Amino acid sequence: MASEGMRDPKHYQLGKTQFDPDLIKEVIALGGKNAQMCYQCGTCTASCPMGQRSGLRVRTVMRKANLGMRDVLDDPDLWLCTTCYTCSDRCPRRIMATDAIIALRNIATREKKVPMSMIKIMGAISKTGHGVPNNEANMKNRVKVGLPENPPTTHTYPEYIKDINKILEVTGLLKIREEMEAESQ
Amino acid sequence: MKEYNFFLGCIAPNRYPGIEASAVKTSRKFDIELRDFKGASCCPAPGAFGSMDVNAWLALGARNICLSEKEGKDIALICNGCYKSLFEANHRLKSDPVMREKVNSILANIDYEFQGSVEVRHLIDILYNDVGPEKVKESVEVPLTGVNVAIHYGCHLLKPKFDRTFGSSERPRFFDELVEALGATSIDYKEKMMCCGAGGGVRSYKMDLALDIANEKLYNMTQANADVIVDVCPFCHLQLDRGQVEIKEKFGDVYDLPVLHYNQLLGLAQGMNPDELGLDAHEISVEPLLAKIL
Known part of the structure; x- marks a missing residue:
């Protein structure tokens, strides 16, 4: 099937960036409920108390997770979320963005990228x-x-x-x- | 009399023992006995531990629940972080058989098995839904008339709302009603529902940013003429109390705004001595508040 062929990561290479289609599956398996449903409205970033004073952008994190950009795991700002869940409560798609961030932190921990x-x-x-x-x-x-x-x-x-x-x-x-x-x- | 296993967590017993003592003493007025919960540990800290491994976090939380299941006692607790860990672990393992099997396979290594036979309650939930604001009001001996209270609900008590039972996380009322039952005034302030900044492991990871959030909250509370901050979470409590000392050192902003856990405020209203409520162990002096009440 053509769609199966498109899942091969090599189809998703842009410049030096690797796109791993399994990343979002891992995020969902670790509790990031509905994470694949994100339509990038930005309610999460607008609601984030930490985003107002740091580089943490929840919408960007969600996009990178969905595109399979594993460099999100190296971002020190991933660890700035206070897990207040305001973004998750306000998400019009009922995505648990906070839990998606926690899932990404779990994956980063396994790669020994935890602070x-x-x-x-x-x-x-x-x-x-x-x-x-x-x-x-x-x-x-x-x-x-x-x-x-x-x-x-x-x-x-x-x-x-x-x-x-x-x-x-x-x-x-x-x-x-x-x-x-x-x-x- | 209703008995609960009293889950202490870390910060109440190990930093603010007055919160622990006041919870036990004030609950007795309502025929609620918070008994020793032998062998309990850290919940474990949801932001820090859940961020490293969600399954280990659930298993460690379930270990605490299993200890209470063996004694057939429901759990009562006084910390929003502990509430997130234990309420969610209990709820998820009761409702999701796949998750339950996964966690039980971890617990099998220590010969424990999650049964799903007890409830996990925050004491503020018990006070509101079982005791009720009317009975709380009847227990008052020293009405806190004229005291402006800036309530800090704390995030994990209410959010995520789909995993909780309190309804709105934007404009909740139950905590306000319990404060007003003591004769005090619950004041409105800008961004009342905002996080204290400490959670998610941020306080230990980037303290300046964690404190910057607390600083904004403290400013907003002061602008609304607060006499005292009242919380139901020892970690928020630490962030807002000790945080004021750190904010003064790092940013030069001074508030001197006393911080009390609801059980300590309730203790004052029930006529208890400030010393037996451990108020002298707080970083920010509670004296200006006491002068207003006593």
């Missing part, structure tokens, strides 16, 4: 069960309001942390973290 700030949060969860762990000053404040020094979470019951690390291991995140930490040394 180290994210890896650090994973490290804290892996070590303590908490992304934001307790500290000594806070322990005193807890006691002052009648609470125990540590909450009854993994801080009091660290035996639960091994299950968290098992999930990180089987989903491949632990390996990504170890490799990126080693490379950043």
